[in-house]
Amino acid sequence: MIDPATLPALHASHGGIWLCEDGRTQALAKGQAIARAAETPVLLLNAPLTGQRLGYPELNGLDLLELWAFLHPARFLVPTPKGLADALDLPAPTNEGDIPALLQRAAAMLLDRLGSPEWPEREGGWTAAQSLHRMRWPWSPLVAPRIPRPREAERWLFSKLPEWEEAQPRPAPRTVSLAEDQVLAQLDALTGAGAEPRPGQRAYAAAARIAFTPRKHRDQPNMLLAEAGTGIGKTLGYLAPASLWAAEAQGTVWVSTYTKALQRQLDRETLRLFPDPAMAARRVVVRKGRENYLCLLNLEDALQGGFAGRAAILAQLVARWAAFTKDGDMVGGDLPGWLPTLFRRNGSTALTDRRGECIYAGCPHYRKCFIERSARASADADIVIANHALVMINAARGRETGQRPQRIVFDEGHHLFDAADSTFSVALSGQEAIELRRWIMGPEGGSRGRRRGLAARLSDMASYDEEGGQAIRAAVDAAQALPADDWLKRVVAGEPFGPLEALLAAVRGTVYTRAEAAGEADAGYGLETELAEPDGALVEAAQEAALALDALIKPLVRLARRLEAVIEDAPDWLDGAARARIEGAVASLGWRRDLIAAWLALLARIGGPADADYVDWMTVDRVEGREYDIGIHRHWLDPTRPLAETVLKPAQGVLLTSATLKGGGEWSNAEARSGAIHLPHGAERFEAASPFDYPGRAEVLIVTDIKKGDIAAMSGAYARLIEAAGGGTLGLFTAIRRLRGVHARIADRLARGGLPLYAQHVDPMDTGTLVDIFRDDPRASLLGTDALRDGVDVPGHSLRLVVMEGVPWSKPTVLHAARRLAGGGSAYDDRLIRARLAQAFGRLIRRAQDRGSFVILSAAMPSRLLSAFPPGTPIRRLTLDEAIIAVSVQAREQPLGLEAALGHQGSESGPPQQERE
Structure with a gap:
């Protein structure tokens, strides 16, 4: 041995x-x-x-x-x-x-x-x-x-996993009202005896009752907009009335976040409600999109030869994990985030249901499916911890109509606008279209895997019902018009095949023609242009593509109707499993039907009148000059309109909360970006300032002698600032290219001084792992982009300096230009930038003992944006040399050993992530 x-x-x-x-x-x-x-x-x-x-x-x-x-x-x-x-x-x-x-x-x-x-x-x-x-x-x-x-x-893994059990539908929640003293007593129980009194938290919990009282108006939830500064303790503040209502009303409260990090923190906080882990597992359920969970059928295929080489080894290690996981969540759950990156992500995405090809009850592992278990567990849970996108999708087109969210807490509510913007948008692109083709037709040519088309998934239906069989065959024939494998090569070569590829070729030609006129074609990054003034070739290609899509949507509609009729007829072969499979197929068909209908509406815009409710544009997506997709995009000018109609108005009560809900501005900003302005009676407001001593423990330093665009000077500034702080620095960038350029120049220098440097888009690790490493080592520093500006919770000495490369101006995209025009021009931009600055500054002070410096490397920082920072925070404009002195003084105020003396106390959101297990 x-x-x-x-x-x-x-x-x-x-x-x-x-x-x-x-x-x-x-x-x-x-x-x-x-x-x-x-x-x-x-x-x-x-x-x-x-x-x-x-x-x-x-x-x-x-x-x-x-x-x-x-x-x-x-x-x-x-x-x-x-x-x-x-x-x-x-x-x-x-x-x-x-x-x-x-x-x-x-x-x-x-x-x-x-x-x-x-x-x-x-x-x-x-x-x-x-x-x-x-x-x-x-x-x-x-x-x-x-x-x-x-x-x-x-025993083999698939025989060991427990099966979920069917349960009768939960009755509608009882109508109850919560008294203020009840809520405060629940809050006291959650915070524990001897906890430091927090007047702001008690006021917040009392105000949050609004979302859990009987609804007063039709088409209008009881809605509260609550800005609670960092340190208020808003998590327990809203869990107090939420848990009390769930227990008394026998209903479910959905707590929605924007980041996976907050989901994990919430999952830990709910142990205060249910200290017994077994009880907590029943009463609190974490829900995510299907693409986050391990698909057992995909795993079985991988274990039986579907994977080769290093990917096959990854599958074996994932199978080991599957036997011990809490819920099968591969993205942000208890699967180590670093594991897929050890295999260059070779095969990890193929182990989840990323293509919407689930066959539901037709799967031999259906009764053990992690996704189905989570969905069923949430039906009887007190608290469902989800994300904004899932809540919106479940409200808009979820299969579980009886479980559509009625009482919702939107934490990280300042991101609700962005989440709605993504959820309710439409993209007719090559990648989207080829996925639809694969879903309908299944494997073609030499493709491998377990992918099955409509005919294979519904073979018994086709044999039972001739009209249904004809609809399947018609759909498969019509899908031939969609882009096929190697579509991008053919389009780039000027040899498109079929009406959809011809449309993408026309889009590409228009985008490049306009980019060349503007001198942007050789820039290397993605290109876009407004969907305005299309030429004749593009209009003709759009019409042909619309005819092809219309020929495809008709048999899908017929097939859905026949499947619904089969369920009503209940033939002898329609047992429980077959019924569930057909119901799943009906839901999937509805989703694709709605997608194609949205594509048809988008194509009708080409050559026709514009719709003032939408912003439409065309893109050629590129990475470092390499094309990977072409498409037409449609976003709502104001995505809170569909949000209000599909999510807010049907709900009974909604609490929208964040430490930066107003984005450093007025309440009108929060009302506009939350959808409250589209409700007949608006929303209530609550505000509680942070209890932290920002004037005494933080400072904002604006460096005035770094020339914009000078990467060498910026790199030197980052290196000297990190050295002055002794590490513990979060560096924020608005462009990946500049991040990489700075990292390449300073990593070796810092390492020689014993100061490790990590970076998004450079180090082969996922963002969550990078944050874990940063949190664990007080001498480490981390460079990143927007994902690190929002939602990173690193309390204590591990984060004592935040450096921004400059003012986080918005990218001049077609969508931003349209919203800027509609939202008041420069005032709209200022609202967005204040919100970004407030979020970035919020990374610095996470608990009362923290202290640090916030540095902006931009002499052009406008004074009008400084209201983004907490009142009283010292703000100075100074040279780099002066800033380095200030940072070193601030860093020395909190010795490195203080973290150990404090015993790794948690922030307002909970303990550090490394303690979660």
């Missing part, structure tokens, strides 16, 4: 490369390290990241993260040497040269656990190890011999 202590261990960073072998650690050059790694398997931590640091992206070896995923699936780990040391109770390395020896000790400890009877995730381990050995997993020679063969054969 191989002794892991004899294996060489390699660590690479921006600060250097080290190899530990035969008890000696030595520094290597990149070429030496690559050659050494190629000779024999070496121990690594995060092979893709190590390979990137070496300039050798295909580096493989004995990755300790893969071993951890095998040993402890569904158990959290910060994927860094420090995180590994903490998880194994080993001393954290004091310098990077000590890391290879740590990897050797960690490997020995993990491999020793394989033979221990105390290994909690032993079940299924032996069988998985044998399968991985056949796939030549690098760890197999060390793992397989160490796992004792079980006395009894291990």
